[in-house]
Amino acid sequence: MSASVYNExxxxxxxxxxxxxxxxxxxxxxxxxxQLVVHPVDGGFHAWAFLFAAFLxxxxxxxxxxxxxxxxxxxxxxxxxxxxPHASSLLPLIGPIASGIxxxxxxxxxxxxxxxxxxxxxxxxxxxxxxxxxxxxxxxxTDVVILVALQGVVxxxxxxxxxxxxxxxxxxxxxxxxxxxxxxxxxxxxVGGIALPLSISRLLNTYGPNVTVRILSVGLFVLLLPLLxxxxxxxxxxxxxxxxxxxxxxxxxxxxxxxxxxxxxLTANTIQGFAxxxxxxxxxxxxxxxxxxxxxxxxxxxxxxxxxxxSRLTMGYFSDSSLKHCFILGLGTLLAxxxxxxxLWGVFSTxxxxxxxxxxxxxxxxxxxxxxWSGFGKGLTSNDPTLSMTLFGILLFSRGIGNIAxxxxxxxxxxxxxxxxxxxxxxxxxxxxxxKVAGGRFASTIMYVGTCFAGAGMIVLFGWGRDVxxxxxxxxxxx
Numbered sequence: 023m024s025a026s027v028y029n030e031x032x033x034x035x036x037x038x039x040x041x042x043x044x045x046x047x048x049x050x051x052x053x054x055x056x057q058l059v060v061h062p063v064d065g066g067f068h069a070w071a072f073l074f075a076a077f078l079x080x081x082x083x084x085x086x087x088x089x090x091x092x093x094x095x096x097x098x099x100x101x102x103x104x105x106x107p108h109a110s111s112l113l114p115l116i117g118p119i120a121s122g123i124x125x126x127x128x129x130x131x132x133x134x135x136x137x138x139x140x141x142x143x144x145x146x147x148x149x150x151x152x153x154x155x156x157x158x159x160x161x162x163x164t165d166v167v168i169l170v171a172l173q174g175v176v177x178x179x180x181x182x183x184x185x186x187x188x189x190x191x192x193x194x195x196x197x198x199x200x201x202x203x204x205x206x207x208x209x210x211x212x213v214g215g216i217a218l219p220l221s222i223s224r225l226l227n228t229y230g231p232n233v234t235v236r237i238l239s240v241g242l243f244v245l246l247l248p249l250l251x252x253x254x255x256x257x258x259x260x261x262x263x264x265x266x267x268x269x270x271x272x273x274x275x276x277x278x279x280x281x282x283x284x285x286x287x288l289t290a291n292t293i294q295g296f297a298x299x300x301x302x303x304x305x306x307x308x309x310x311x312x313x314x315x316x317x318x319x320x321x322x323x324x325x326x327x328x329x330x331x332x333s334r335l336t337m338g339y340f341s342d343s344s345l346k347h348c349f350i351l352g353l354g355t356l357l358a359x360x361x362x363x364x365x366l367w368g369v370f371s372t373x374x375x376x377x378x379x380x381x382x383x384x385x386x387x388x389x390x391x392x393x394x395w396s397g398f399g400k401g402l403t404s405n406d407p408t409l410s411m412t413l414f415g416i417l418l419f420s421r422g423i424g425n426i427a428x429x430x431x432x433x434x435x436x437x438x439x440x441x442x443x444x445x446x447x448x449x450x451x452x453x454x455x456x457x458k459v460a461g462g463r464f465a466s467t468i469m470y471v472g473t474c475f476a477g478a479g480m481i482v483l484f485g486w487g488r489d490v491x492x493x494x495x496x497x498x499x500x501x
Contacts, residue, residue: 061195061256068256069195073203075252076188077210082242083124083153083181085214088327090117091306092222092320096231098307103231106166111433113166116174118299118429123178124185125295125422128415131182135190136408139255142187146253149187150246152180157239161232173235184246187253189414193407194256198342200410205338205393212334212389215327219306223320274409275416278402286485287398290478291391291417294356295424297474298388300432300467301367302326309377311460318374322381329385337390341397348397349486351390356479359387363472368465371456388475392421435466 061068097103097113104110135142156176160169189207196203225234278284305326309319337355340347366380395417396410403409457465 063195063197063256064199071252072191072195072254073206075249076192076207077213078249079184079188079246079253080207080210081214081217082246083185084121084211085218086177086238086242087117087121087124088211088215088302089218089222089323090120091303091323092219092226093117093231094303095306095310095316095319096226100231102164103166103169106164109166112170114303114433115429116170117303118425119170119174120178120181121299122422122426123175124182125418125425127178127182128186128418128422129412131186132190132411132415135187136411139190142190143250143254145183146187146250149180149183149185150243150250153177153184154180154239154243156180157235157242161234161236161239164232186415190407190411191253191255193410201342201393201396202335202339204396205335205341205390208338208392209331209334212327212329212331212385215330216324219320219323219327220317223316227316274402275412278413281402282488283485284402286481286488288416288420290352290356290481290485291395292420292424293474293478293481294388294391295421296428296431297424297471297478298391298421299425300428300471301363301384303429304432304436304464304467305377305381308371308459308464309374311463312373312377314374314377322377325378325381326385326389329382329387330389331385333386333388333390334393338393338396341394343397345397345401345489348394349482349489352394352398353479353482353486355387355390356475356482359384360472360475360479362387363468363475366456368457368468368472369455372453372459376456392417431470432467435470436463 063069094114094117098110103113106112135145156172160172160177163169163172192203192207193200222234222238225237229237302323305322306319309322310316333355337351340351362380362383366376366383370376371380395414399410399413403413453459457468
């Protein structure tokens with residue numbers, strides 16, 4: 023074997039960049055008296071099997087916290103839970119805490135994943151076990167504090183160990199189609215959000231909260247365990263090295279700190295996160311104040327996630343084109359989402375048709391934002407898998423800050439912490455606009471969400487204008 027071929031095998035094993043054209047077919051390389059199989063990027067059975075398995079992990083890991091609004095409606099109408107001290111203010115925190123921790127732990131977990139890649143699969147099995155154990159244990163308690171600890175904190179820790187190793191493999195399998203692959207992966211959240219609310223609602227109506235959580239814990243374990251063998255890298259890292267891999271992402275992050283484009287992306291992403299999760303949390307409750315059935319209340323989340331699946335696939339596909347397309351999609355969807363919040367939710371959501379219309383449109387406009395991360399980040403990461411994971415970790419963290427902070431903000435805005443247990447009594451006749459639903463309880467929340475999306479859109483507009491100005495300046499300077 024020539025030295026150049028051997029060096030190529032080591033480069034691949036340590037996740038360096040490789041264009042799709044360089045590996046059109048499975049390549050077998052002899053190293054240390056063993057044959058390693060280098061599978062092709064951007065296609066082939068192993069790439070698509072990985073993407074399918076990672077898609078389902080995404081659906082379960084994120085789908086459960088996103089569907090917590092259905093649980094919240096059940097918890098807050100069950101005296102077994104509302105009798106606990108501070109139940110009305112603590113119970114709404116469970117879902118956002120779970121998803122918020124997963125978001126915020128990303129920049130702290132990613133360096134360990136990058137440095138010790140041969141432990142990623144072990145971490146995933148531990149994470150799956152923690153997810154199962156946390157939900158199974160939570161099904162045997164009605165103490166709200168214990169529920170927050172188990173369904174919120176412990177579940178999030180397990181979900182993080184399960185999710186981020188699988189995410190780190192994506193940049194190895196897809197390069198030219200990375201935006202599309204990101205869109206497919208993130209669409210898993212939408213699919214989970216479609217299936218879980220409806221399934222959870224039926225289980226709650228039949229068995230109640232405790233047994234429902236128990237069933238979900240077992241279902242999660244049984245569904246994901248057979249998929250984990252397919253979530254792996256293109257080359258088995260342990261075959262080539264057992265030593266920690268040194269990464270240069272710290273130097274790149276320092277470089278990003280001086281980039282105005284990085285700060286534009288980070289600021290817009292954070293503001294979007296402060297708004298995005300609020301409707302997801304409160305839509306089932308909003309539907310309940312309209313005296314809709316529990317099935318229709320749960321269907322609000324299913325409608326939203328249906329729209330988000332379409333959005334994430336579409337925006338992921340177009341994000342592979344150019345940075346200009348990312349700016350157009352980002353700006354257009356952020357501003358259109360703001361309009362939809364004020365008009366569809368604030369005015370027309372006084373019946374099931376109007377509310378469902380808002381849910382679908384909101385999902386289609388707001389749900390695809392994470393699918394643009396790959397396109398926005400190409401100029402910062404140069405397709406390096408390690409840098410891509412580092413950037414994703416930072417963006418997830420900033421989004422998580424918004425996720426966690428938006429919950430107490432929205433609780434304060436709706437006045438729910440003092441009077442939610444008697445929410446049916448707050449409904450004063452049939453309102454003529456969405457702002458007046460439940461005696462105007464959600465009016466401030468609607469204003470807050472719409473304003474945040476408009477602000478994020480203005481940040482993206484500023485970044486796009488600055489990018490165009492710099493390009494024209496370089497062209498003028500070249501002349």
